[in-house]
Amino acid sequence: MAVVLLSSGGALGVMGTSTSSLAGADAVNSPCRAGQGLGGPISNDLGVVEDAGAEYIAPAGATAISGNATLMGYFNWYMDLANYSSSAVLNPEITMHSGLDPSVFDGGLPTATFPSSCGVPALPPGQSLAMSVQAPGTTIGFESGFDSTRTVSPSTVPDGGGDVTVTDTVTVTNANYQGGPLTVNLPDIEGGHGVTLVSQTDPTNLNHGETVYHCVVVNCSLPNGVAPTTYSLKNLNVGTPYTFVTVVHVANPPPGQSPGGAWPWTPTAVVDVAWQSKCISASCSGGTTTG
Numbered sequence: 001m002a003v004v005l006l007s008s009g010g011a012l013g014v015m016g017t018s019t020s021s022l023a024g025a026d027a028v029n030s031p032c033r034a035g036q037g038l039g040g041p042i043s044n045d046l047g048v049v050e051d052a053g054a055e056y057i058a059p060a061g062a063t064a065i066s067g068n069a070t071l072m073g074y075f076n077w078y079m080d081l082a083n084y085s086s087s088a089v090l091n092p093e094i095t096m097h098s099g100l101d102p103s104v105f106d107g108g109l110p111t112a113t114f115p116s117s118c119g120v121p122a123l124p125p126g127q128s129l130a131m132s133v134q135a136p137g138t139t140i141g142f143e144s145g146f147d148s149t150r151t152v153s154p155s156t157v158p159d160g161g162g163d164v165t166v167t168d169t170v171t172v173t174n175a176n177y178q179g180g181p182l183t184v185n186l187p188d189i190e191g192g193h194g195v196t197l198v199s200q201t202d203p204t205n206l207n208h209g210e211t212v213y214h215c216v217v218v219n220c221s222l223p224n225g226v227a228p229t230t231y232s233l234k235n236l237n238v239g240t241p242y243t244f245v246t247v248v249h250v251a252n253p254p255p256g257q258s259p260g261g262a263w264p265w266t267p268t269a270v271v272d273v274a275w276q277s278k279c280i281s282a283s284c285s286g287g288t289t290t291g
Helices: none
Strands: 002-007 011-015 019-023 032-037 046-057 070-083 093-096 116-119 127-143 146-153 162-172 182-185 195-201 211-213 231-234 241-250 269-273 277-280
Touching: 046 127, 070 093, 093 127, 116 127, 146 269, 162 182, 162 269
Parallel strands: 002 019, 002 046
Antiparallel strands: 002 011, 002 269, 011 019, 011 046, 019 269, 032 127, 046 070, 046 277, 070 127, 093 116, 146 162, 162 241, 182 231, 182 269, 195 241, 211 231
């Protein structure tokens, strides 16, 4: 997985399997998340997803990242346990063991030392438990495998607030990502920054069996493997440029701040492209799934 992040004020990043992110201030994620709806059929199975990748945050002012550029980032991991059965799973737990020093995770682990775990007393049918951690104290050089660009219009929010159009275009260039998932997330929308969603426009060239899901709140019904995010595209086609257009209303002044006239604003945008190691219940190899 690779992630590229373009942050508010112009920071751009890439993560793991391959993520590219334009991030905004105060974009914070908890390492543990439970209760996400799956939106899939109920069976007698538990689904397990493990994803290891790298993340890169671009310098201020960056608006584009090339898929073949060498990026210096850090490691991250995502693990998901989904309950497709008709009964609650009692005391499910995702536990991470590592030979890395816990300090390289910069306080981002569920617990201060290894093994570090996420768990709940019960996981109801049709819901999932996820654990996501980053290790900014590590270093890895990698290519994202996708080109990503972002434009913002207008670039200045007038006094009193106004609508802003954010256009993100992603073209996957690494053949290993064929058929995989692609997400574009604008976390400022749900971050209490005075940014509210007005409209979303999906790519108009979904000609290869792609599907797009929307989710801008934490608890919403999505298929397994689709995290709460502004756009989740499944079954991507390498070489196809996907353009996502989001209109948001930006408050000026932001909540809790005093009026200060017009000001330049750029949202956080996180682009993530990945292929996943996935198994269903007893078909899992190299580990054990119980519940």
